[in-house]
Amino acid sequence: MDERKLRAVIVDDEELARAYLHELLDAHPEIEIAAECANGFEAVKAIADSTPDLLFLDVQMPKLDGFEVLELIDPGPAIVFVTAYDQYAIRAFDAHAADYLLKPFGADRFERALERAKARLGQRQAPAELAAVRPPEQRPERLVVKDGTRVHVIPLDKLDYVEAQDDYVALASGGKKYLKQQPIGSLEAILDPARFVRIHRSAIVNLDRVARIEPYGKDSRLAILSDGARLPVSRSGYARLLEVMNK
Numbered sequence: 001m002d003e004r005k006l007r008a009v010i011v012d013d014e015e016l017a018r019a020y021l022h023e024l025l026d027a028h029p030e031i032e033i034a035a036e037c038a039n040g041f042e043a044v045k046a047i048a049d050s051t052p053d054l055l056f057l058d059v060q061m062p063k064l065d066g067f068e069v070l071e072l073i074d075p076g077p078a079i080v081f082v083t084a085y086d087q088y089a090i091r092a093f094d095a096h097a098a099d100y101l102l103k104p105f106g107a108d109r110f111e112r113a114l115e116r117a118k119a120r121l122g123q124r125q126a127p128a129e130l131a132a133v134r135p136p137e138q139r140p141e142r143l144v145v146k147d148g149t150r151v152h153v154i155p156l157d158k159l160d161y162v163e164a165q166d167d168y169v170a171l172a173s174g175g176k177k178y179l180k181q182q183p184i185g186s187l188e189a190i191l192d193p194a195r196f197v198r199i200h201r202s203a204i205v206n207l208d209r210v211a212r213i214e215p216y217g218k219d220s221r222l223a224i225l226s227d228g229a230r231l232p233v234s235r236s237g238y239a240r241l242l243e244v245m246n247k
Contacts, residue, residue, distance in 0.1 A: 006118075007034040008054040011043040011069065012082060013061045017103070021056050021082065024110045040064025044151060047073045054117050059083040059092075064144060064151070070095060072146045078120035080113050139192055143171060145178040152178050156195070161231060162187060162204040175227065197244050199223055199237035207244065 008031050012018045018036050025031050031054070035046035040063050047055065047069075055077040059066040066081060067088075081092045084103040092100045098120040099113035143159065145152045154173050163170040163177075164184040170177045180187075188198050198204050209225045213233060216222045221233040223241075233241065 005030055005032040006053040006121075007032055007050055008056065009033075009035045009037065009043065009046055009050060009052040009077070010056045011037045011040070011061070011066070012056075012058040013038050014058075017058070017082070021110075024107060028114070040066070040069045041151060043069050044072045044146070045149070047077070048149075052077045053121055054114075055079045056082050059085060059088050064153070067091070067095065068144045071144055072151060078117040080117050139190060143180070143187075145171065145180045147178065154178065156191070159196075160206055160209045160225060160227065161229065162196075163231075164202040172229065194244060194247070197237070197241050199241055200232045200234045203231045203233075203237075205231055207241075210241075213238070213241070 008025060010018050010021045010025075010033065012021070015038070018038070022033060022036065025033055034050035034052050035042075037043040037046050039061050043057070044064070051074075053076075057066045057069060057079055059081055060083065064072075066083070070079070079095070079097045080099045080101060081088070081097050082101045082103065086102055089100045089102075098117040101109065101113050141156055143154045143156070145154065154171055158173045160172045160174075162184060163172070165179070167183065168179050168181050169184050169187055170179055184198075184202070184204065188196070188204055191204065195208070196204050196206055203223075205223055205225070209227070209229075210223050211226045212224050214222045214224060216232075219235055221238055223231045223233050225231065
């Protein structure tokens with residue numbers, strides 16, 4: 001392999017779309033296509049294996065969407081979103097994408113996107129920052145966590161609580177905990193405040209899991225969850241809990 005070539009990965013669940021991008025990239029001898037992926041799980045593995053310079057990424061795909069893929073990969077590739085939907089454009093640029101190609105597009109438009117992507121090479125955007133790039137009307141229905149080579153998908157109705165652990169959060173679900181590199185504040189920002197309440201600086205709880213609140217010490221309390229878990233409740237957290245429960 002010529003090491004001077006740029007490596008590109010194409011991710012799209014439509015075979016024709018992948019073939020079209022492949023054809024456009026074939027016109028560039030300086031670029032080598034390292035992988036073509038039909039879904040997000042394939043993409044996460046291929047990106048880890050090939051460490052591409054350029055990533056052409058669909059948004060709406062089965063299993064994992066394009067933004068979830070970005071949360072699970074190491075920073076590095078310049079990203080061009082390729083999608084038939086224009087409603088994700090602002091979020092894509094907030095995620096520091098080089099460009100946003102709206103299908104259908106022609107060769108000229110692709111060339112402009114490619115030049116913008118090349119200009120971004122070497123700029124590393126930390127994937128943990130991407131989780132906060134989501135407007136309230138696009139709240140997630142699930143969270144994704146990478147554990148070695150495995151990817152865990154946690155539906156929010158299965159999320160019991162969240163604990164802060166330094167630069168990570170521990171997502172508790174069904175008696176297991178999954179570590180995700182993300183500040184608890186940015187996770188709180190994307191969760192539905194009617195369902196998930198920050199009861200302590202180190203804890204967010206799913207209201208449906210709260211069995212009772214017990215006093216603990218002079219000014220603090222404990223939330224006892226339906227599975228027996230015990231979480232600290234600060235004075236301000238208790239006030240937020242009461243406010244949401246009384247709505």
